[in-house]
Amino acid sequence: MIGFDGAALKALVVEDNPNFSLLIRSVLLAIGVRSIEEATDGAAALNGMKTVTPDLVIVDWRMVPMNGVDFAKQVRVGPDSPNPFVPIIMVSGYTEPSLVAAARDVGVNEFMAKPISARILTARIESVFLRPRPFVRAHSYFGPDRRRKRVPRAGEERRLQQEPVIYPGIFPMNTRP
Amino acid sequence: MSDDEVEFITPPNKLQSKVTMSAGGVDPATLARAEAVIASLQGNYLQWVEDDLTNLQGAYERAMSDPSNRRVHISEIFRIAHDVKGQGGSFGYQLMTVIATYLCRMVEKIENPGPEHMAVIKLHIDALRLVITQRMEGTGGAAGESLVKGLEAVIGKISR
Known part of the structure; x- marks a missing residue:
């Protein structure tokens, strides 16, 4: 097939600004995503994920009472997370490197700076689906592999030389990071 | 898991x-x-x-008339300007994003907001209003460039 068929995909848009939410929803609809749920903050989204079971979450950074970074952290390592592996694309007007790094360090898959365009949003979605990264569990991190490129690193390699563990389903409770 | 161990997992x-x-x-x-x-x-x-510009003007006027709570009102100016920054470029008004970015950066740096800061905030709000009134899409051409240069010069003055 040529292109993208996301008709069966369930997306969750977490955004407190209705204008941004409409913008993202419109792009998703235009590329064929039919099932789009919305929440206006991280806490509502976490609660909604228990029934919606999204395949993709697009979340804004700045929201109250729970912002996007805290939401992503809860999804990845929270004790009640409905799906620690769900792809998360974060949208933000804050683009300082330290803030982008903070999003990366809580397990966000992709980061997208506002103002967004259809091209940028679809590029991030493509990245999630065409180039999925293995997850990494370390002492202080659980989420998509943060090393996108295989480059030699100075110092000792801390990663175990092993084949990836393939989980057949959602995390068994006793293996949750 | 020890501090040094790293495990790879292929998600379902x-x-x-x-x-x-x-x-x-x-x-x-x-x-x-x-x-x-x-x-x-x-x-x-x-x-x-239009709503954002009205709210920006309102927050500015409150910051002027209520100096004891000026920081609160300036925070509101930042919040609205941040939304303007994030939206303009998506809808063909890149100049709105540029000017709102300047406004956000300037407001972030204000420690003790005085009349000179308020004057520059007002200039930015007026510039944003001008862009919309004149429908200056994209970067606004020569007029847009002139507007941005003017704002940069004023910001430079209060930053010294």
């Missing part, structure tokens, strides 16, 4: 049955349709931004 891929995507990703026709949808929202944007 439920998406394979739900999403199909060719190696080239979203095809150009679909992308063009998505861009057309955003363009069709430009009329909505012009309504939304």
Whole structure:
């Protein structure tokens, strides 16, 4: 097939600004995503994920009472997370490197700076689906592999030389990071 | 798990049955349709931004009339300007994003907001209003360039 068929995909848009939410929803609809749920903050989204079971979450950074970074952290390592592996694309007007790094360090898959365009949003979605990264569990991190490129690193390699563990389903409770 | 251990996990891929995507990703026709949808929202944007500009002006006026709570009102100016910054470029008003970015950066640095800061904030709000009133799409051409240079010069003065 040529292109993208996301008709069966369930997306969750977490955004407190209705204008941004409409913008993202419109792009998703235009590329064929039919099932789009919305929440206006991280806490509502976490609660909604228990029934919606999204395949993709697009979340804004700045929201109250729970912002996007805290939401992503809860999804990845929270004790009640409905799906620690769900792809998360974060949208933000804050683009300082330290803030982008903070999003990366809580397990966000992709980061997208506002103002967004259809091209940028679809590029991030493509990245999630065409180039999925293995997850990494370390002492202080659980989420998509943060090393996108295989480059030699100075110092000792801390990663175990092993084949990836393939989980057949959602995390068994006793293996949750 | 010790501090040094790192484990790789291949997540369950439920998406394979739900999403199909060719190696080239979203095809150009679909992308063009998505861009057309955003363009069709430009009329909505012009309504939304009117509300933002009204709210910006209101927050500015409160900051002037209520100096004891000026920081609170300036925080509100930042919040609204941040939304303006994030939206303009999506709807063909890149100049709104540029000016609102300047306003956000300037406001972030203010420690003790005085009359000179308020004057520069007002200039930015007026510039944003001008862009919308004159429908200065994109970067606004020569007029837009002149507007931005003027704001840069004023910001430079209060930053010294």
